[in-house]
Amino acid sequence: MTLTxxxxxxxxxxxxxxxxxxxxxxxxxxxTVLIYNPQDRWLSNPLTTLQSWLIAKATKQIMTPVNKxxxxxxxxxISLLTMLILNNLxxxxxxxxxxTTQLSMNMxxxxxxxxxTVLIGLRNNPTSSLAHLLPEGTPTPLIPILxxxxxxxxxxRPIALAVRLTANLTAGHLLMHLISTAALSxxxxxxLLAGLTLIILTLLMLLEIAxxxxxxxxxxLLLSLYxxxxx
Amino acid sequence: xxxxDAGNQHQFTGFQKYFNSYTLTGRKNCVIATYSTLAAIILYxxxxxxxxxxxxxx
Numbered sequence: 001m002t003l004t005x006x007x008x009x010x011x012x013x014x015x016x017x018x019x020x021x022x023x024x025x026x027x028x029x030x031x032t033v034l035i036y037n038p039q040d041r042w043l044s045n046p047l048t049t050l051q052s053w054l055i056a057k058a059t060k061q062i063m064t065p066v067n068k069x070x071x072x073x074x075x076x077x078i079s080l081l082t083m084l085i086l087n088n089l090x091x092x093x094x095x096x097x098x099x100t101t102q103l104s105m106n107m108x109x110x111x112x113x114x115x116x117t118v119l120i121g122l123r124n125n126p127t128s129s130l131a132h133l134l135p136e137g138t139p140t141p142l143i144p145i146l147x148x149x150x151x152x153x154x155x156x157r158p159i160a161l162a163v164r165l166t167a168n169l170t171a172g173h174l175l176m177h178l179i180s181t182a183a184l185s186x187x188x189x190x191x192l193l194a195g196l197t198l199i200i201l202t203l204l205m206l207l208e209i210a211x212x213x214x215x216x217x218x219x220x221l222l223l224s225l226y227x228x229x230x231x
Numbered sequence: 232x233x234x235x236d237a238g239n240q241h242q243f244t245g246f247q248k249y250f251n252s253y254t255l256t257g258r259k260n261c262v263i264a265t266y267s268t269l270a271a272i273i274l275y276x277x278x279x280x281x282x283x284x285x286x287x288x289x
Contacts (some may be wrong), residue, residue, distance in 0.1 A: 101276040130263065133262045136258070137253065143261050147265045
């Protein structure tokens with residue numbers, strides 16, 4: 001028995017409101033209560049140590065290919081990764097709002113960060129940044145067309161970043177909603193089929209946990225790649 | 232195979248010295264030339280005087 005009835009499948013993605021106020025920003029920021037603060041001791045408690053170790057591992061993984069001037073971006077990129085992973089994973093809990101299913105939020109993250117990498121490149125290394133728009137060794141007749149194609153691919157990067165994250169999470173949530181609705185409906189008619197559907201739902205849930213972490217990593221990794229080209 | 236061409240392997244002369252797809256400067260100049268040509272075409276079509284059709288009375 002459902003406590004609420006949805007008019008359509010996309011009602012689960014509506015931003016929750018309290019007394020008319022949107023709860024999108026608290027939903028994004030309150031995940032930080034799960035992050036332990038480093039203590040003033042030499043050795044922190046086990047969970048803080050584990051968290052610090054994970055963050056150090058992720059930082060090393062993402063920032064090693066970036067050269068030294070780009071290391072200024074470490075805090076930005078790792079905090080972005082942490083926020084996205086937490087938002088994505090917490091959204092997998094039942095009846096929990098996932099901020100990263102909102103295209104507006106993902107565009108607000110992707111567009112300024114991508115633009116920052118492009119402007120840094122144009123300011124510090126204008127020759128190298130402009131030269132990236134033409135692959136090395138291009139045959140002469142293809143040069144103008146390829147420059148236009150590379151420009152379009154450059155301009156489409158922020159849209160691709162945002163839509164990739166939004167679409168992956170939205171699709172996953174929708175699938176879980178559909179399969180769980182199907183399992184619930186099949187309970188009364190065929191218990192065996194309902195059981196099989198529940199097994200599929202469990203496997204999908206495991207996949208969604210992986211997708212949540214992978215998509216956050218891909219978002220951050222692509223931004224670090226764009227940074228590598230320009231810094 | 233890796234990294235931008237320093238221009239040592241290719242000895243370009245004349246026009247190709249400044250516009251080629253191998254050296255960093257050559258690629259940059261090709262990009263700037265393409266953008267300038269595109270901007271010039273757009274400006275030409277925007278700023279050219281429009282033909283005013285004369286209305287003839289019967």
